[in-house]
Amino acid sequence: MDTQETQTVEEAPAPALPSLSRRSLLGVLGGGAIAAATGLALSPVPADAQAPSDAQAPSDVDIFNFALNLESLETEYYLRGTTGRGMSDADAGRNPGTVNGGHMVPWQNADLRQFMEEVAQNELAHVRYYRRVLGRDAVSRPAIDLAGGFAAAARAAGLGDNFDPFASEMNFFLGGMLMEDVGVTAYKGAAPLIKSKKFLEDAAGILAVEGYHMGMVRSMLFRMGGAKARRAANAISDARDRLDGPEDLDQGIEVNGRANIVPTDADAKAFSRTPQQVLRIVYLTDRSGVSGGGLFPNGMNGNLRTT
Numbered sequence: 246m247d248t249q250e251t252q253t254v255e256e257a258p259a260p261a262l263p264s265l266s267r268r269s270l271l272g273v274l275g276g277g278a279i280a281a282a283t284g285l286a287l288s289p290v291p292a293d294a295q296a297p298s299d300a301q302a303p304s305d306v307d308i309f310n311f312a313l314n315l316e317s318l319e320t321e322y323y324l325r326g327t328t329g330r331g332m333s334d335a336d337a338g339r340n341p342g343t344v345n346g347g348h349m350v351p352w353q354n355a356d357l358r359q360f361m362e363e364v365a366q367n368e369l370a371h372v373r374y375y376r377r378v379l380g381r382d383a384v385s386r387p388a389i390d391l392a393g394g395f396a397a398a399a400r401a402a403g404l405g406d407n408f409d410p411f412a413s414e415m416n417f418f419l420g421g422m423l424m425e426d427v428g429v430t431a432y433k434g435a436a437p438l439i440k441s442k443k444f445l446e447d448a449a450g451i452l453a454v455e456g457y458h459m460g461m462v463r464s465m466l467f468r469m470g471g472a473k474a475r476r477a478a479n480a481i482s483d484a485r486d487r488l489d490g491p492e493d494l495d496q497g498i499e500v501n502g503r504a505n506i507v508p509t510d511a512d513a514k515a516f517s518r519t520p521q522q523v524l525r526i527v528y529l530t531d532r533s534g535v536s537g538g539g540l541f542p543n544g545m546n547g548n549l550r551t552t
C-alpha cells in the first residue's frame with residue numbers, strides 16, 4: 246500500500262487547529278467538533294474508524310478519499326453526458342483539478358436517457374455523501390480527462406483511435422461499463438480494509454448501487470447494438486483484465502454465445518480489486534509505481550494514488 250502522508254495534505258488544515266495532521270485531527274475530535282470548528286454539517290466519524298492502524302494499512306479516510314476520486318470521475322462523466330454540464334464548484338472541493346472533454350450525448354431513446362440521468366444523480370449523491378462524512382479531510386476533485394482518457398482506454402481495448410464516449414448512446418454506455426465494474430470491484434476489495442462498521446455499511450449500500458448501474462448498463466448494451474456492442478463490451482473487459490494484473494477478474498457481456506450480465510466467481514460473488522489494481526485500470530498502465538495517467542492525468546488525490 247502506498248500511504249505517503251505527505252502527498253495527501255493538498256488542503257490547508259482547519260485554521261483553528263493549524264498544528265494537527267489530518268489523521269490526528271480525526272483522532273482528537275469527533276465529527277461534531279469538526280463541524281463546529283469548520284461550520285460544516287458532518288456525520289460524526291465513528292470511533293472505530295479512528296482506531297490506529299498499522300503503518301501499512303490505509304485508514305478509513307484514505308479509503309473513502311480513494312472512493313471520492315472515483316465517484317467524482319463518474320459524476321463528471323454522467324452529468325456531462327446527460328446535462329451538458331459538470332458538477333458545481335461546491336461539489337468539487339476547494340482546489341479542484343480541471344475536467345477535459347465531455348458533452349451532451351445526442352440522445353435518441355428517452356428510456357436510455359432517463360436511465361443515465363438517474364445514474365448521474367446517484368453519482369452526484371455519492372460525491373456529496375463522501376464530502377459530508379469526510380468534512381475537511383475530503384480531497385478535491387482531481388484533474389480528469391474524459392476526452393483523452395476514454396480515447397486511450399478505447400485504443401487499449403482495440404476500439405479504434407478516435408473513440409468519443411459521448412458521440413452516441415452506445416458509446417456512452419460502453420464508457421459507463423468501463424467505470425461501473427471498476428466501482429463494484431473496488432468497493433468489494435476495500436471492504437476488508439474498512440475498520441468502521443458504520444462506514445462499511447454505507448460502502449455496502451454504495452456498492453449495491455454500483456452493481457445496479459453495472460447490471461443496467463450491461464443488459465442495455467447486450468440488447469442495443471447486437472454483435473457490435475457485445476464485441477466492444479467484451480473488448481473493454483479484456484482490456485481491464487490485461488491492465489490489472491495476472492488474475493482473471495473480469496468477464497464480457499457474452500460468454501460462449503450466451504448473455505453474461507453478471508461477472509462473478511464460482512460462488513456468484515462479485516470480484517474484488519485492490520486499490521492498486523483499480524489504479525492500473527483508471528491510469529491505463531500495467532506497471533507498478535505509477536501515480537497518474539489515463540483518466541486521471543495528474544493522479545488521484547489522497548494517500549492511495551500509486552499503482
Ligand SMILES: [Fe+2]
Binds near residue numbers: 316319
Ligand atoms: Fe457511484
Ligand SMILES: [Fe+2]
Binds near residue numbers: 364425428454455458
Ligand atoms: Fe455508478
